[in-house]
Amino acid sequence: MAVTMRKYEGVRDLRAMQELTQRVWSLADPHHVGDLAWGRFMFPAEQADWPIALWEDDGRVVAWAWAQLPDDLRLQIDPAYPGLPAEVLDWFDELAGDGTREINPLDAQNDVREALLKRGYEPVDDDAPFFAHHVRELDDLPDPVLPEGFTARAVRGVEDLDRRVAVHQAAWNSTKVTRESYGTLMTVWPYRTGLDWVVEAPNGHFASNCLIWYDDVHRVGLIEPVGTDPEFRRLGLARAVCLAALHALAEAGGERAIVCPRGDAAYPVPQELYRGMGFRPYGRTRTYRR
Ligand SMILES: CC(C)(COP(=O)(O)OP(=O)(O)OC[C@H]1O[C@@H](n2cnc3c(N)ncnc32)[C@H](O)[C@@H]1OP(=O)(O)O)[C@@H](O)C(=O)NCCC(=O)NCCS
Structure with a gap:
């Protein structure tokens, strides 16, 4: 053929x-x-x-x-x-x-x-x-630890859409992801609200988020993306929301997770975050140009 x-x-x-x-x-x-x-x-x-x-x-x-x-x-x-x-x-x-x-x-x-x-x-x-691809097995996940008054939970549905988009926009200092685009994304396979996690602050704002995409054939989840509103950084929220989401991934049947942060020296923080949670590098991208 x-x-x-x-x-x-x-x-x-x-x-x-x-x-x-x-x-x-x-x-x-x-x-x-x-x-x-x-x-x-x-x-x-x-x-x-x-x-x-x-x-x-x-x-x-x-x-x-x-x-x-x-x-x-x-x-x-x-x-x-x-x-x-x-x-x-x-x-x-x-x-x-x-x-x-x-x-x-x-x-x-x-x-x-x-x-x-x-x-x-x-x-x-x-x-x-370049991007540094990292992997972590899910059998020995530590429990998330949050500052007092903050809670981690999965997104419930469209009723959370405004705050979900707001925390993404604040973290990335960009309005390119919109209510409309995220609303559409939530209908696309393999999105699941149960793997879209946020940390809610005492004032009701979403302070941090971690979205995981699950491939249930290979039992591998991809973390993409993670972000914390600059107002709430260095409180351990990204670490906590990722760990909470990874526990949910394991409960859904996931055996490992991958994440692909920048690996070059110009953008070091995300890599620190993931390595601090037990992710290990297994490969990198390399740009070929003509
Ligand atoms: C990366 C990001 C999510 C971290 O959020 P955060 O809630 O401030 O991170 P945490 O407080 O949970 O930090 C966990 C670990 O990450 C590392 N880390 C976080 N911010 C750091 C910084 N500014 N400098 C150095 N290390 C840092 C540290 O190892 C930290 O552990 P420690 O506090 O015990 O030293 C946040 O800076 C962000 O939203 N950046 C823009 C979006 C982005 O780049 N997302 C990741 C894409 S892959």
Whole structure:
């Protein structure tokens, strides 16, 4: 059967892309079903409307590519189709035209790295921004500890939407995630309110949050994202909300969690936070540029 390519048409295609991501998932792969959902829906549709292409064999997605123009490409290719990396890179070349282009595979993705080197991409310096992938098993989780008057709990539903969006916006000092986009995100697989945790402050504000996405086939949760309102930092809230969410993940059947903070020296705090909770690095991304 010949492989055919077509454009992304909507959320049903995201589910088909997630099916490939779940099918080929391992610690050697940079994608997780949750980061596709988060990446696609965290911002309102017009801001996330980047070209996406799907390659199918007999109706089943065997590769996808997602270009954040002008220069960044995410891609996932079923290893059973060794000819596809070249085809996907052709698609990206056509989009990028004469501009610079960048791709950020994990160091363990030898097939992608080889394809990039063959096409004239070169690795950038070691001190450039990169993501450090971390993992933690869930069998020995410490209990969360909160300052007096603060409580950790899962989001209950749309009645929490305003405060849920407010804590995200405060933590990131950005209004790009909106009530509309987060409301949509909450309807997208595999979002679960039971894995979307917040710390509520004595004044009723949400002070900190940790969202976990659960892949129940591999029993692995992805933490994405975590944030604490600057008014409440250094109180141990991020640590507590993550631990509370990780306990919920274990109760849902999860055996381990992964998280992918920046690993370069320019953005050290999140990595400190996760390592302090027992996460250990297992891989890093590296930017290849042409
Ligand atoms: C990263 C962030 C979530 C930490 O929130 P927080 O509630 O202040 O963190 P905690 O008080 O729970 O700190 C837990 C540990 O993280 C590390 N940490 C947190 N803030 C730190 C800082 N400013 N400098 C150094 N280490 C820090 C420490 O190891 C700390 O443990 P300690 O207090 O025992 O030393 C917060 O700074 C934030 O929202 N940043 C912007 C969003 C972001 O980068 N999120 C993470 C993306 S992966």
